[in-house]
């Protein structure tokens with residue numbers, strides 16, 4: 001049995017690829033990335049500098065893949081990795097990084113720091129340095145299918161209740177439907193209006209869709225934890241369900257990392273192309289709008305702004321669609337100062353939201369969002385990720401700010417013609 | 418004796434280490450380890466993303482530019498000044514023609530050379546001070562960053578000493594420091610001079626495929 | 632026969648004598664004014680002796696060449712500044728000043744100050760922080776201010792050392808390196824001094840912009856000065872900068888700008904400045920430099936080993952609250968007041984946990 005350290009180091013070694021080599025070789029330690037990271041700007045603690053969070057991986061790379069490193073390691077000159085090199089970084093990468101990748105956008109030599117941090121997490125997970133909150137969530141996800149411990153039974157009862165309450169149709173397990181809509185547990189338990197909203201919109205647009213009772217969970221704790229094995233297991237379940245139901249297009253719900261995982265990272269985690277298309281619900285809605293299938297009426301007159309979920313805009317490329325939709329119904333839509341691919345994170349991405357230990361820090365870094373909102377004087381904030389929504393609501397409550405957070409899908413559903 | 422070594426064998430060693438080292442490291446990145454392909458369906462072209470990212474990287478994003486003014490200004494001062502002096506100063510052009518390429522090209526007038534080196538000096542000193550004084554850069558800087566900075570500074574200083582062309586000792590000193598720098602180059606953060614291109618390209622491909630404005 | 636021959640040779644001899652004498656006279660003629668000059672006072676004072684107006688026809692020309700009476704410009708085919716001047720008289724004055732005044736007195740001045748500092752240190756020792764460290768940190772200098780300071784330090788000493796070598800190097804380095812070695816060193820120093828020089832203007836301007844705000848003198852400074860800055864015991868109040876620091880700031884400004892202006896005049900002789908302006912510039916340049924270098928010894932002493940806890944303000948940007956209270960109490964009060972206003976004391980008074988982390992052992 002190998003020690004946690006050995007497992008971690010071996011995993012980190014296996015993570016070194018051409019990009020890692022190129023990135024670490026080109027970092028000049030200029031510190032620019034720190035100025036883009038909310039965990040640094042709001043705490044002024046230099047340890048939250050993005051590139052510093054990748055230190056464990058850099059050390060492994062330096063000692064095993066560079067000439068100087070190999071030389072001094074074989075001569076016994078460089079300090080070998082210790083368990084502390086990993087354990088000390090646990091809080092930095094899990095509590096002090098929301099994987100928002102804002103740092104990636106500003107690095108002068110173009111280093112994708114978020115990509116490196118994701119790899120560090122891989123090593124941490126292998127060595128077992130994962131916060132309890134996340135560990136628990138991933139165990140539940142593997143066991144029940146959802147990190148909140150929600151089972152298919154729970155889903156079915158929620159669906160039944162919605163159907164009854166709102167007199168709507170929510171197709172379950174329909175073979176051959178055009179779209180398979182995935183859900184995050186949040187949307188089943190907390191923001192139930194979401195199901196109602198898409199149901200209304202889809203029936204108005206006249207498209208066939210379904211949810212799966214067997215595997216409905218859109219989030220992927222494997223990705224948050226940085227454990228590719230778990231991530232792949234969860235993805236395989238989606239593949240299984242989609243094949244069974246003969247689905248052509250999978251719809252990612254209002255959840256940031258679900259979208260990037262299905263659309264962009266999933267195929268690479270699995271190592272093969274997916275047998276279906278993936279769209280974000282907003283891409284779909286905007287497409288329906290363009291095709292003339294989605295017509296709205298009336299307007300939402302409150303002054304509102306849009307919070308770009310990092311994984312959907314900066315990491316997902318869904319930038320214009322929500323704006324097109326908002327412009328259709330909200331005449332008083334104003335933009336925040338830093339927006340789109342340079343938005344500020346809500347603070348709860350990358351598994352931070354499931355990590356109770358990180359809460360004080362998360363609320364501290366929310367300050368940046370508070371400043372952005374203070375400048376705007378809005379009464380409503382729209383977003384397209386249920387995780388962001390929870391984080392924003394908590395942050396607003398903590399700061400006693402009277403701003404309502406709503407989902408963009410729900411806003412559209414409320415104004416259906 | 419020392420002069421002959423510096424002009425002869427040392428120079429050849431430095432040249433070989435520099436070129437072989439840099440090529441070897443670039444090959445490591447570009448050929449040996451880039452088997453991986455992306456299985457996701459691209460929204461936009463990755464190649465154009467790579468090109469755009471390489472261009473876009475040259476100017477800071479407005480969202481952070483206010484916070485990194487010193488790095489940007491000093492960074493540009495150093496790099497521009499340094500390149501002008503390195504490639505267009507008359508003694509360098511002559512040297513490169515004699516020892517490497519065999520042909521000469523345009524040179525800048527003497528005053529331009531002086532102004533450029535002054536700008537480069539100011540930029541380098543400011544960058545190094547920033548590295549030492551900003552808590553972030555002080556924490557993340559490695560020994561090799563400092564060694565590289567000092568080596569470049571020494572090269573520039575000896576070059577400046579030799580400006581008078583008063584004696585061959587000073588010229589030899591300058592050449593020797595250049596040789597040290599060349600030998601150190603492939604194994605240090607100085608590699609960023611080449612590596613920034615593949616780095617930006619890798620990230621640019623990722624963002625370009627996803628349709629993110631870079 | 633012999634008689635004729637003798638007569639002939641006697642005449643010949645006479646002619647040669649005459650020639651030699653007249654030649655001598657011509658050669659000596661320019662010296663006459665010297666003699667007259669030297670005795671002019673005697674001559675005029677002793678009225679018995681009437682001055683002899685013995686004028687050589689070439690005397691005016693020669694006086695003009697040596698520029699004895701006034702600065703005159705001749706004309707020359709060579710076009711250039713001062714090319715109409717054959718002999719620059721001020722050059723000799725300048726040389727004398729440099730060799731006989733600037734160098735020795737500059738050296739005495741520096742040695743005296745260094746001795747005074749050493750004596751003071753031996754008598755008083757390091758000024759300790761009263762009450763030790765509190766652990767509470769106060770932000771004293773911003774990153775920009777610190778960068779400007781150390782930028783100025785770097786440039787100042789690059790120029791200071793090369794400049795001192797050019798001025799005094801011959802005494803130390805010729806015995807050490809030999810004449811050839813010194814000539815190489817001097818050439819290198821001259822090039823460095825000339826190239827880096829203009830950057831000092833940048834440094835002084837940066838210091839001016841970033842530090843002028845708290846450096847104006849006011850009434851508190853008089854009390855501070857009369858109490859000797861607390862150097863001999865007793866507490867004195869001071870704001871962000873005390874009168875000593877303010878004086879240093881203004882010295883740097885005055886002599887710094889003088890150094891820059893004169894330095895640029897000396898460095899870029901393409902703007903039509905003549906030798907006289909250059910000589911004058913050099914005189915000002917040398918005096919200003921020696922003053923700044925000497926006073927900087929005191930500044931360095933007080934900033935490092937002289938007073939505990941001062942240096943970190945300029946390196947990390949933060950000082951201990953006890954340091955602030957004891958040396959700059961008025962400033963400390965002001966800082967805590969604004970910090971309380973911003974509640975949480977986060978911005979300007981940071982807790983020790985946000986103290987910038989020390990550099991890790993890197994590779």
Ligand code: SF4
Pocket residue numbers: 026027028029030031032033034051106107108109110111113
């Ligand atoms: S911005 Fe890029 S180059 Fe600069 S320290 Fe961060 S990762 Fe390194």
Ligand code: SF4
Pocket residue numbers: 036037038039049050053096097098099100101102103104113114117345
């Ligand atoms: S990904 Fe976001 S939170 Fe993480 S280091 Fe980069 S900027 Fe900071």
